[in-house]
Amino acid sequence: MSSADNKRTVIVGIFTFLAIVILVAGIFTLAGQQKRLISTITVTAIFDDVAGLRTGNNVWFSGVKIGTIKSINLYGDSQVEVVMNIEEKVQQYIRKNASARISSESFIGNKNIVIDGGTQSAAPIQDGDRITAVSPLNTDDLMEKLQQNNENLVAITGDFKQLTSRLVNGEGTVGALLTDTTMAQNFRDVVGNLQRTSQSTVNASRSLSAFTNKLNSPGGLANQLATDKEVFQQLKNSMTQLEEATASTSEITENLRTASSRLNNNNSAVGVLLNDQQFARQLQSTMQNLETGTEKLDQNMEALQSNILFRGFFRRQAREQAKQQEQQKQQPAPQQVQPKDTTRQEFKPSILIEN
Structure with a gap:
């Protein structure tokens, strides 16, 4: 082989080796992202609706990716079983009473499963356990409510x-x-x-x-009433006396009312004097007759004093009165004695004589 062919063979080998390295690196990278080379356990959850969840989507726990969706299978009449591969190292943090819910990375992003860890009193999950599934929010219902909100807006x-x-x-x-x-x-x-x-x-x-x-200042009336028992007792006694006086006044008022009612009664003497006009006229006429009779009596007495038969008697009366006055003057502590009206007391039959 020529040197050019050898050079070309070496270059092709280098590029082939680099391609193999890149392929292997890509495989390991994808396997690492899909948790293919990490020890995992299998956990299942039964949902009524997975809302577009797909195999290979991620499983999250407290904001950390801990596994992927292994498979999605129909279960029962209308439910869906989701099988999840979860890293074995986070097994101790997830409890048997944990729950799984379907969420999304964004409003229109990929769906994923979020696991809530449960309570510390429960035991950790084991391989093949089934955890409680929480139904996801229906996107159609959400859009319908959003449309209603838009109409209201x-x-x-x-x-x-x-x-x-x-x-x-x-x-x-x-x-x-x-x-x-x-x-x-x-x-x-x-x-x-x-x-x-x-x-x-x-x-x-x-x-x-x-x-x-x-x-409230010391020495004031209100302060004394609030603090001084003696002043309070005096005030209490005054109020008692005032009540007694009020009761007496009421009794006097009642007596006056009774007396006034009797005065207005025509069956009593005072009531007759005050209310009976005929009796008042009769009484006035009687008083006039008495006054006339008194005048006539005075005239008869003057006539008797001038009468020769009674002239001596009146002279003796005058001398006796003068003698009594002289005796009273000679006494050391004279007492005032009113002279008797002999002219009116001794000769009552003067009226008969005149008649």
């Missing part, structure tokens, strides 16, 4: 557009506030009044606080 946007247009046109209270200067000024006045009211309330609260501080 469109309706809300239309309502908001209508609301903003009414505000711009000055319709409604808020629109009037935005466009009507008079209403805006009234609103400012209301806010100002509220501020003044708030300030007045603050001032009243301060005054009330100062007043309560004075009430």
Whole structure:
């Protein structure tokens, strides 16, 4: 063979060797990604719907890739059995009460299985165990809900557009506030009044606080009522006396009411005097007759004093009165004695004489 052929053979051999090396490296790389050369255990889960899960997709645990999907088989009437190859070294972290759920790498990315480790009280899983499967979220249901949300958003946007247009046109209270200067000024006045009211309330609260501080100051009436038992007892006694006085006043009022009712009663003497006009006229006539009789009696007495038959008697009476007055003057402690009206007491039959 010529040197050129030898050179060509060597170059072809080198490229063949490099191709074999690249092929072997690719095989080992792919095997490493697919966990083909790592000791694994088999774990199964039964799903109602795998939502597009495929053989070879990844299995994740706490954000770490721990295996791949070995196979997907129909199970029972309408369920699907998913067989997973899981690295043996993570077996101790996954418990028998762990659960598997289908997730996706992105919104439209590849599907994968995520395993939740379970509780520490459960034993680790073994080769061939079956773990609980959690049904995945249906993409069609998600899209339907998204479509409903979009329709609701469109309706809300239309309502908001209508609301903003009414505000711009000055319709409604808020629109009037935005466009009507008079209403805006009234609103400012209301806010100002509220501020003044708030300030007045603050001032009243301060005054009330100062007043309560004075009430609580030592020596004050309120402080004594709250702390001094003697003052409280005196106040209690005063209230008792006031209650007794009130009861007495009520009794007096009741007596006055009873007396006034009796005065208004025509069956009593005072009631007749106050209410019976005929009796009042009769009484007035009687008093007039008595006054007339008294005048006539005085005239009869004057006539008797002038009568010769009784003139001596009246003179003796006058001398006896004068003598008694002299005796009273001579006594050291004279007592005032009213003279007897002999003219009216001794001669009652004067009326008979006149008659």
